[in-house]
Amino acid sequence: MKLPGSELKKLVNAIISAYPTKNDLAMMVEFELEENLDAIADGGNLNDIVCIS
Numbered sequence: 001m002k003l004p005g006s007e008l009k010k011l012v013n014a015i016i017s018a019y020p021t022k023n024d025l026a027m028m029v030e031f032e033l034e035e036n037l038d039a040i041a042d043g044g045n046l047n048d049i050v051c052i053s
């Protein structure tokens with residue numbers, strides 16, 4: 001499913017708000033998805049990692 005730009009921006013902002021550091025996001029991904037964030041996402045900063053366009 002491809003989200004329109006405005007909806008994608010809202011989703012990215014919500015994820016970053018809920019998980020404000022890479023470590024916070026990595027823990028959620030590990031606990032909830034049983035995945036290693038570095039293995040499934042590439043990016044230098046949190047916005048790059050979360051943005052899934």
